Amino acid sequence: MWEKYLSLPLACRYEAGTRKEGQSRTQTFRKTGQRRTKAVPRQDEENSEGYPMFGTIARKRRWAIAALVLWFAAWGALAGCGKSTSPEFSPGTEAPTGKTPQPTPAARDVVLATTTSTQDTGLLDYLVPIFEEQTGYKVKVVAVGTGQALEMGKRGEADVLLTHAPSSEKPLVDDGTVTNYRLVMHNDFVLVGPPNDPAKVEEAQDLKAAMKAIAASGAGFVSRGDDSGTHKKELDLWKAAGVDPKGQAWYTESGTGMGQTLLIANERRAYTLTDRGTYLAYKDRLDLAIVREGDEDLLNIYHVMQVNAEKYPKVNAEGAKAFVEFLVSPETQKLIGEFGVDKYGQPLFFPDAAKEGKE
Amino acid sequence: MDLVWSGLHEAVRILLAKDPEILAIFGLSLRIAVWALGISLLIGLPLGVFLGVVNFRGRGVLLSVFNAGMGLPPTVVGLWVALFLWRNGPLGDLHLIYTPTAIVIAEVILTTPILVSLVAAAAAGAKERLHEFFLSLGATPETYLYLLLREIRMPLLAAVIAGFGRVISEVGAAMIVGGNIRGETRTLTTAIVLEVSRGAFDRALAIGFLLLALSFAVTAFLTYLQHRVREG
Numbered sequence: 001m002w003e004k005y006l007s008l009p010l011a012c013r014y015e016a017g018t019r020k021e022g023q024s025r026t027q028t029f030r031k032t033g034q035r036r037t038k039a040v041p042r043q044d045e046e047n048s049e050g051y052p053m054f055g056t057i058a059r060k061r062r063w064a065i066a067a068l069v070l071w072f073a074a075w076g077a078l079a080g081c082g083k084s085t086s087p088e089f090s091p092g093t094e095a096p097t098g099k100t101p102q103p104t105p106a107a108r109d110v111v112l113a114t115t116t117s118t119q120d121t122g123l124l125d126y127l128v129p130i131f132e133e134q135t136g137y138k139v140k141v142v143a144v145g146t147g148q149a150l151e152m153g154k155r156g157e158a159d160v161l162l163t164h165a166p167s168s169e170k171p172l173v174d175d176g177t178v179t180n181y182r183l184v185m186h187n188d189f190v191l192v193g194p195p196n197d198p199a200k201v202e203e204a205q206d207l208k209a210a211m212k213a214i215a216a217s218g219a220g221f222v223s224r225g226d227d228s229g230t231h232k233k234e235l236d237l238w239k240a241a242g243v244d245p246k247g248q249a250w251y252t253e254s255g256t257g258m259g260q261t262l263l264i265a266n267e268r269r270a271y272t273l274t275d276r277g278t279y280l281a282y283k284d285r286l287d288l289a290i291v292r293e294g295d296e297d298l299l300n301i302y303h304v305m306q307v308n309a310e311k312y313p314k315v316n317a318e319g320a321k322a323f324v325e326f327l328v329s330p331e332t333q334k335l336i337g338e339f340g341v342d343k344y345g346q347p348l349f350f351p352d353a354a355k356e357g358k359e
Numbered sequence: 360m361d362l363v364w365s366g367l368h369e370a371v372r373i374l375l376a377k378d379p380e381i382l383a384i385f386g387l388s389l390r391i392a393v394w395a396l397g398i399s400l401l402i403g404l405p406l407g408v409f410l411g412v413v414n415f416r417g418r419g420v421l422l423s424v425f426n427a428g429m430g431l432p433p434t435v436v437g438l439w440v441a442l443f444l445w446r447n448g449p450l451g452d453l454h455l456i457y458t459p460t461a462i463v464i465a466e467v468i469l470t471t472p473i474l475v476s477l478v479a480a481a482a483a484g485a486k487e488r489l490h491e492f493f494l495s496l497g498a499t500p501e502t503y504l505y506l507l508l509r510e511i512r513m514p515l516l517a518a519v520i521a522g523f524g525r526v527i528s529e530v531g532a533a534m535i536v537g538g539n540i541r542g543e544t545r546t547l548t549t550a551i552v553l554e555v556s557r558g559a560f561d562r563a564l565a566i567g568f569l570l571l572a573l574s575f576a577v578t579a580f581l582t583y584l585q586h587r588v589r590e591g
Contacts, residue, residue: 111457120557125541140457142538157446157456257556281558314446 110319111140113158115229116257118302119143121277121348123339130335131326137319145257147227153178153305156312160320162327164229164302167236178305180321182328183356185336185349186301189233191292192262192279193219193271201271201291210292211241218250220270224261225253229300234273237297262286275300277340277348301352304328328353366564373565380542381550385569388547391459391533392526392577395466399522403471404515407478412486412507422479428472433465437532440465444536457538462546465532470522477521481514482507516585520578527574547573 118124119141128139142149142158146165152158154177161178163169172178191201191210199217204210214221223245224231238245245251252270254261258278265272266286279290292298304327309317326332333351340348373381410422443449444456444464455461485507493503508515530548537544539553547570554563 109454116556119553122557128541140538140540140543142457142540155445155447259556259558278558285558285560312447314451 107316107318108136108138109140110137110160110316110323111142111158112160112162112323113142113144113149113152114162115146115149115164116143117164117229117275117277118162120258120281121340123336123349126339127327127332127335130332131323134326135319135322137322139323145226146229146232153307156307156315158307159316160304160306160323162302162304164300165232166301166303168232169303169305173305176308176311179308180324181303181305182324183352184302184304184327185333185352186299187349188276188293189230189273189298189300190276190279190290191271191273191298192265192286192288193291194269195287195289197289197291199271204292207237207292207295207297208241211237211243214271215241215243215245215248215250220250220252220265220268221245222252222254222261222265222268222270222272224258225255226257228258230258230273230275233300237273240297262288280344280346280348302349328356330354362560362564365561367568369561369565370568373569381566381569383542384545384547384550384566385573387459387545388527388570389573391462391466391546392523394463395470395526396519396522398463398467399470399474400519402467403474403518403522404478406471407475407518408482408504408507408511410475411479411482422476425472425475425479429476431469431472432531433469433529434531434535436465436468437535440468440532440536456536457540457544459537459544461536462533462544465536466526466529469529469532470525473522473525474518477518478511478515481511481518485510512588513585516581516588520581520585523577523581524574527570527577 112124112128114124120143124141124143128141132138142152144152146163146168149158149161149163150165150168150172153161153172162184169178169181173181191214193199193201193214198219199213201210201213204213223234250270252264252268254264256264258274259282261272262274262278262282263285264270266288271291272288276293279286279288304324306317306320306324307315309315309320330353333353336349337347337351340346372378410418410425440461441448441456444453444461445451446454446456448456455464489506489510493506496502496506498506528548530546530552533539533544533546534549534552537546537549539545539549545553547566551563551566551570554560554566
């Protein structure tokens with residue numbers, strides 16, 4: 001009997017199917033204590049009670065059918081996504097057509113691991129469609145921050161990297177993890193803080209003195225603490241100033257992106273190091289002023305590089321190379337230099353590819 | 360507070376102007392939710408009913424596992440799914456990382472325990488109340504199952520609502536395995552994260568309103584269905 005698999009730990013069990021034809025039963029619902037008397041006819045009898053007996057199941061099935069219909073309607077909303085297990089999930093992002101040479105589909109995707117700043121400023125949203133139009137490649141921009149982007153390169157998970165931490169990039173160039181290492185552009189970092197500048201950073205002789213002044217003032221400093229390019233830069237500045245901020249009461253590690261860090265610094269009336277682009281995007285919501293800018297050590301230098309396909313066979317070398325060449329081409333460099341002028345009245349990035357080799 | 364107004368304004372503008380990018384993101388979020396929920400339901404319903412009504416050794420352990428699974432941290436699931444799907448991971452050759460499919464996989468892992476647990480609890484309760492009664496009808500396995508499913512239809516819809524809520528609002532796993540790639544894997548939640556980090560709070564709010572509207576509409580619809588079910 002199949003029922004034995006459903007055995008119930010109840011005292012009042014009885015044998016099913018022992019009733020005679022036409023016999024009725026009184027049911028007591030133990031759990032609720034509710035006593036309900038109901039004539040329960042056999043399957044072959046007329047069901048006059050209206051309880052969901054087998055004869056009326058068809059009628060009661062309406063809800064099930066309705067649910068099924070809805071379910072299929074929802075799946076119908078997926079129309080055109082029959083091939084949804086393929087990367088082509090989203091309509092409207094079809095490959096550019098015409099004129100351009102089409103790479104084979106397998107080699108079409110180019111994974112670009114990059115820092116959040118290039119995405120947050122909108123620069124990549126501006127450049128990538130142009131590249132895709134020109135070459136037929138499809139760029140997957142994964143914006144993760146410089147630390148993780150470099151790590152993705154080290155594991156061969158990305159094809160091309162665009163990052164801004166030269167001191168962390170150098171080891172990868174030296175050990176052959178990445179090739180075709182090219183200077184693309186720079187912008188600059190700025191130190192921002194309360195407008196009245198309690199630490200007198202503005203008056204400091206040089207950047208080192210400025211950092212020391214922040215540490216000494218106790219006004220507070222908010223660090224991103226996320227291994228991003230900005231965080232790495234900030235740690236370099238502390239090191240140069242001979243200050244070890246780790247664990248100090250005035251030092252906060254936010255563990256978040258640049259925008260969030262700016263907001264936290266704003267709340268705490270503390271100082272922080274930020275890239276100019278994010279600061280400009282957030283300026284309206286901040287009561288923070290630029291207290292230090294223009295020092296040479298505040299330059300924020302972006303390099304592009306392709307992950308070495310000889311080391312990682314799964315890397316799309318052709319696509320990566322195409323993207324590197326695209327970024328350093330004179331036309332793209334011009335676009336980079338113009339980007340952001342209409343919105344902020346000043347460029348967010350300064351093209352540098354022409355300067356390469358003169359460093 | 361004027362931010363809220365400009366956010367609402369922006370939301371209406373997006374809807375009226377039919378901003379194609381946002382609408383595509385909207386559609387993608389809905390599709391991911393439907394797929395993830397559908398697959399979870401296909402797994403969770405039979406498994407939940409089975410765990411709810413069938414006695415076997417280890418049932419309690421399995422139930423505890425699924426109950427604990429209701430609280431799975433999305434970022435942890437995202438990380439593990441990513442580990443498997445990465446190019447150089449065990450399933451790398453499927454090329455699934457940074458695709459909507461990857462997000463669906465992660466969401467299924469997150470939602471299935473919710474459905475299993477809620478369905479199992481409902482099924483166990485219904486069985487306790489009605490086991491005798493079903494048998495007294497001379498129920499065959501099929502009719503027993505049918506009656507049981509019919510009995511738990513309300514909690515089942517509640518489970519679906521809970522699962523939908525999880526899928527549509529999830530951001531951690533979607534960010535890690537999807538990568539928030541424009542035009543491909545950007546969902547409403549990851550788009551909000553991006554707009555916030557861009558300082559475009561009004562736009563983030565606008566997308567938030569759309570997400571809330573979607574969530575509310577679907578939940579209201581399911582609730583309506585639930586009430587219909589109760590009366591039917």
